[in-house]
Amino acid sequence: MIALGLEGSANKLGIGIIEHNLGTGQVNILANVRHTHITPPGTGFLPRDTATHHRTHIIPVIRDALKTSNVKVKDIDVICYTKGPGMGAPLISVAVVARTLALLWNKPIVGVNHCIGHIEMGREITGADNPVVLYVSGGNTQVIAYSEHRYRIFGETLDIAIGNCLDRGNKFIELPYTVKGMDVSFSGILSFIETVAHEQLSSGQCTPEDLCFSLQETLFAMLVETTERAMAHIGTKEVLIVGGVGCNLRLQEMMAQMAEQRGGKVFATDERFCIDNGIMIAHAGLLAFRTGFTTPIEKSTCTQRFRTDEVYVAWRDAN
Structure with a gap:
């Protein structure tokens, strides 16, 4: 067909x-x-x-x-x-x-x-059997697992999606970390960065790249935490990352470190x-x-x- x-x-x-x-x-x-x-x-x-x-x-x-x-x-x-x-x-x-x-x-x-x-394209390409799915893109952020003929949403963003938040840098700056149960919130961190940007950039304490790097590291840590909880709940050792932000190698690396500690494996696809x-x-x-x-x-x-x-x-x- x-x-x-x-x-x-x-x-x-x-x-x-x-x-x-x-x-x-x-x-x-x-x-x-x-x-x-x-x-x-x-x-x-x-x-x-x-x-x-x-x-x-x-x-x-x-x-x-x-x-x-x-x-x-x-x-x-x-x-x-x-x-x-x-x-x-x-x-x-x-x-x-x-x-x-x-x-x-x-x-x-x-x-x-x-x-x-x-999800189905990721499962087909990677061969993942029954993974926790992290769906991250410009418009969506969800932690998902399959049960009884439906993909169940374990947690998601409460405001904006992760794809609207990202770029790159070197020096880590501590930022707000907002995980509420299985859900995450990203809007407050952007407001905080706007304040930090005006204060620390003008004084030379950090660079724009530092802010972008810190933002990425903090957001990814929040997603890894909620994904690990979902893995423990359903008893799987597989994580499948899908969506445009899933191409990010740093996200794949952080998720792989968590999965390896649990004896598990991360599945991801390329830009195609x-x-x-x-x-x-x-x-x-x-x-x-x-x-x-x-x-x-x-x-x-x-x-x-x-x-x-x-x-x-x-x-x-x-x-």
């Missing part, structure tokens, strides 16, 4: 084509094409401009993916798209294209939860799969489609708030 996946929840426009061999269980990645909306440094990206980027480039990127994969329209079994979470305007732009292709080509359509796409991409949407959508799930065309909408634990994971065993 072959699926076409369309991802556009943020500034990455991704189109993926994947094949599941139902006889052998083998998964073949046929195309994984991406086009990024890039803005001037320090400006960020706005929903409206990002949506315009996606509308401008999506047809050429789809054509590129079809050419790369050597797959014909008649070979595609299902079209999968990101239903949410994400930025509203970009999500809608890509969903409209997915719906249009489904109607033009007479194909079934499957709306996919963005986080589930990250940890950064938003269409192949993860195609893969997760095809897993759902194989269980008989489809999204009615009249319900092929988007939502900026689509919780990870809302999805019924029918393709995994109950335990």
Whole structure:
């Protein structure tokens, strides 16, 4: 079975084509094409401009993916798209294209939860069996574990996501450390850094790089702590890091040190799969489609708030 996946929840426009061999269980990645909306440094990206980027480039990127994969329209079994979470305007732009292709080509359509796409792609690529999942990206921060056909959220950020907080440096400066049970809070640390920046930078006590380094070390320590607690709770020795921030080698290093002390192991993917991409949407959508799930065309909408634990994971065993 072959699926076409369309991802556009943020500034990455991704189109993926994947094949599941139902006889052998083998998964073949046929195309994984991406086009990024890039803005001037320090400006960020706005929903409206990002949506315009996606509308401008999506047809050429789809054509590129079809050419790369050597797959014909008649070979595609299902079209999968990101239903949410994400930025509203970009999500809608890509969903409209997915719906249009489904109607033009007479194909079934499957709306996919963005986080589930990250998790299932990570499990497929790394071979992780039953890990605690740390999902870290520009818009999401969650500690997750699977149980009884759902990915359960053990803890998450109470305000902003970790991806909105990071860069680099050398000298460590003590910063607020806010862990509340299994949840973390990042907004206070940014406010503190703004104060420290004005006081210590002007007096020469630290550099901007020192502040960035200290921020990264503190945030990652908070995530390692909550992830370790989740591991102890479910009795697993595996950690899977997914999402764009999962590419960060320092985060992987800190998590590996914790896991090794518990006799465990960390699993992570490279930039092809940890950064938003269409192949993860195609893969997760095809897993759902194989269980008989489809999204009615009249319900092929988007939502900026689509919780990870809302999805019924029918393709995994109950335990």
